[in-house]
Structures are given as C-alpha cells and as structure tokens.
Amino acid sequence: MSPLLLVLLVAVVTCAACWVLSLITRDTSxxxxxxxxxxxxxxxxxxxxxxxxxQDASRLVVMAALATLWGARLTFNFARKGGYSGMEDYRxxxxxxxxxxWQFQLFNxxxxxxxxxxxxxxxTLPAFVAWQNPVPMTAWDLVxxxxxxxxxxxxxxxxxxxxxxxxAKRRAGGTLEPGFATTGLFRxxxxxxxxxxxxxxxxFYALGATAAVAAGAGFWGGALNWTIAGAALLSILxxxxxxxxxxxxxxxxxxxxxxxxxTSMLVPWPxxxxxxxxxxx
Numbered sequence: 693m694s695p696l697l698l699v700l701l702v703a704v705v706t707c708a709a710c711w712v713l714s715l716i717t718r719d720t721s722x723x724x725x726x727x728x729x730x731x732x733x734x735x736x737x738x739x740x741x742x743x744x745x746x747q748d749a750s751r752l753v754v755m756a757a758l759a760t761l762w763g764a765r766l767t768f769n770f771a772r773k774g775g776y777s778g779m780e781d782y783r784x785x786x787x788x789x790x791x792x793x794w795q796f797q798l799f800n801x802x803x804x805x806x807x808x809x810x811x812x813x814x815x816t817l818p819a820f821v822a823w824q825n826p827v828p829m830t831a832w833d834l835v836x837x838x839x840x841x842x843x844x845x846x847x848x849x850x851x852x853x854x855x856x857x858x859x860a861k862r863r864a865g866g867t868l869e870p871g872f873a874t875t876g877l878f879r880x881x882x883x884x885x886x887x888x889x890x891x892x893x894x895x896f897y898a899l900g901a902t903a904a905v906a907a908g909a910g911f912w913g914g915a916l917n918w919t920i921a922g923a924a925l926l927s928i929l930x931x932x933x934x935x936x937x938x939x940x941x942x943x944x945x946x947x948x949x950x951x952x953x954x955t956s957m958l959v960p961w962p963x964x965x966x967x968x969x970x971x972x973x
Contacts, residue, residue, distance in 0.1 A: 695741035696820055699734045703813050706730055711805045720788075720800050721780045723808045728766035730809075731816045735759040738819040747826035751833055755819050755899055758840050762892055765844060769851045783933075786940060811929065814922030815893045818900025821919055825907035832902045840895040847888035850877045854885065870947035880960040882951065883934055887958045890927050897923045934958065 710722040739756040742749035770776070784804070788796050853876040861868040877884040897920055904914040934957060942948045954963045 695738045695823060698741075699737050699813060699816070699820075702730070702733060702737075703809055707805055707809045710809065711801060714800055714805065717778075719778065719780050720784045720804050721775070723804055724770070724781055725776060727808075727812065728763045728770060731812050732756075732759050732763040734813060734816040735819045738816075738823045742823050742826055745826075747823075748828055749826065751822050751827075751829050751899065751903055752819060754829070754833065754837055755822060755896065758837060758844075758892075758896065759816070759819075761841075761844060765848055765851075769855075772855070783937060783940070787936075808929075811922065811925055814919070815896070815926055817919040817922055818897045821900035821917060822903040825903040825909075827903060827906045830902060830906050832905075833899060836895045836898040836902060840892050840899075843888045843891040843895060846877070847885050847892070850885035850888060853877060870951070871945040872941060872948065872951070874951060874955075877960065878955075879963060880956065882938070882955050882957050884960055886930050886934060887960065890923070890930055890958075893926055894923045931958075 706726060710726065713722045714720045735752075735756045736759075739749055739752040742752045787799070791799065854873050857868070857873040857875075861871075872878075881887055900919055901915050901917060904917055907914075909915075909917070938948070938952070938957075942952070950966060954966055956963075
C-alpha cells in the first residue's frame with residue numbers, strides 16, 4: 693500500500709472519530725486533543741515505508757524525529773493546561789454563543805473536524821516529497837533541521853513564560869495587571885508561541901523541498917512545490933485564530949489595545965513607542 697494512501701485512510705478514521713465523539717460528548721475539542729499526535733504518525737508512516745523499501749531514509753528519519761519532538765512538546769503543554777481532562781477550548785464556547793445550534797454544528801463538521809484534520813495531513817506532506825526523492829542528505833538539510841529545533845526551543849520558552857504568568861496570576865487571586873503576559877518574548881510579540889509554531893512547519897516544508905532539489909528538480913516543483921499549501925494554510929489559520937482570540941482579549945482587558953499598538957502580533961520585533969496621550973487644557 694502507498695504510504696500516502698495509508699495516511700489518508702488514517703485521516704478519514706480520525707475525522708470520523710472526532711466528529712462522532714463531538715456529537716456524543718457535546719465537546720468540540722477532540723481535534724485539539726489529537727493535533728499533536730496524528731502528524732507524528734503520518735510522518736513516521738512515510739519514514740517506515742522508506743525504511744521497508746530499503747531506500748536512503750536518513751532525511752525522513754530526521755523529519756520524523758523532529759515531528760516527534762514537536763508532538764511531545766505540544767502534548768506536554770496541552771496536558772498541563774488540562775486539555776485532556778475534558779476541558780473544551782474557551783474559544784469554541786464563545787463562538788457557540790454567537791451562532792445558532794445548526795450553524796455551529798455545520799462549523800464543527802466542516803471547519804473544526806474536516807478542515808483542521810485535512811490541514812494536519814497537508815503540513816506533513818513534505819515527508820511525502822522526501823519519500824518520492826530518497827536522495828542523501830545535504831548541508832541544507834542540516835540548516836533547516838537546526839532551524840526547526842531553534843523554533844521548537846523558542847516555542848517552548850514562550851509557552852513556559854506564559855505558563856509562569858498564569859500561575860502567578862492564579863496565586864494572586866485571578867487578577868494580575870495588566871491581565872496578560874507582556875514580558876520576556878511577549879515584549880516583542882503578542883503571540884511568540886504562535887510564530888514559532890508556524891515557523892517549524894515552514895522549516896519542515898523546506899526539508900521536503902531540499903529532497904526534491906537534491907533529486908534534480910528546479911525551482912518550480914523543487915524549492916517551490918505543491919506541499920507548500922500545508923504551511924501556507926497553517927499560517928492563514930493561525931492569523932484568523934489570532935484575530936479571533938485578540939477580539940476576546942481586547943473585550944476583556946482594557947490595556948490590551950495599548951499592547952496591540954506597541955507590540956507586533958506575531959513576528960518578534962522591537963516594541964513601538966506607546967501612543968501619545970492627549971493632554972486636556
């Protein structure tokens with residue numbers, strides 16, 4: 693069986709399970725709970741297929757190892773926030789309140805379940821390109837693998853800083869000015885963890901593209917190939933999700949508007965000066 697076909701079959705079963713469980717439990721966070729797991733499975737399917745075929749699987753094994761590290765970090769962070777204890781993502785509760793019942797169920801099926809699971813397949817398909825082009829690794833593979841690891845460390849640090857802030861907020865009785873993290877990496881980006889998450893999958897795409905180029909493909913079809921859709925759509929999803937998340941934060945915290953003015957939304961960047969305050973005469 694083609695590893696791509698096996699990945700698609702696993703994805704279909706995963707979609708069905710997430711949808712049925714969301715209906716039974718009235719909890720739409722099942723995709724969130726498998727988000728850090730199924731991409732790891734998909735990449736290892738391609739790596740295993742290459743190993744079984746006796747091909748040069750070094751690049752794919754590196755890609756699978758990187759995906760495993762990504763999944764382990766994300767699973768740890770999701771678990772310590774109570775993600776596997778039956779707690780639904782607060783954003784879905786807000787969105788449910790803004791829609792009719794049938795509208796939310798359509799959103800649940802087509803966006804939460806089908807679209808997001810399709811995206812989890814797409815971001816791993818650079819491994820399919822590497823499987824199609826089993827050529828020895830190059831210096832560029834090392835560069836992109838190290839970039840992936842650097843982004844992974846960046847996300848770990850950002851998540852830890854956010855975790856530390858919320859723990860301090862709980863110890864303070866649930867209120868800690870200004871209400872959200874603004875120090876460390878959050879001084880340079882309002883969502884540094886989101887930035888590093890996306891960047892890892894762009895580095896992952898580059899590993900697959902490197903395989904195609906090393907096999908003789910040119911810029912079109914090699915450095916720039918169809919699997920870029922995964923990283924691009926992931927970035928679009930994050931931007932949309934970030935805007936929605938910030939609409940909630942801005943309504944909850946009066947100081948958030950100033951934070952938006954001074955601090956980059958995603959890409960870490962030196963903060964801007966605060967907006968001038970009008971002086972009454």
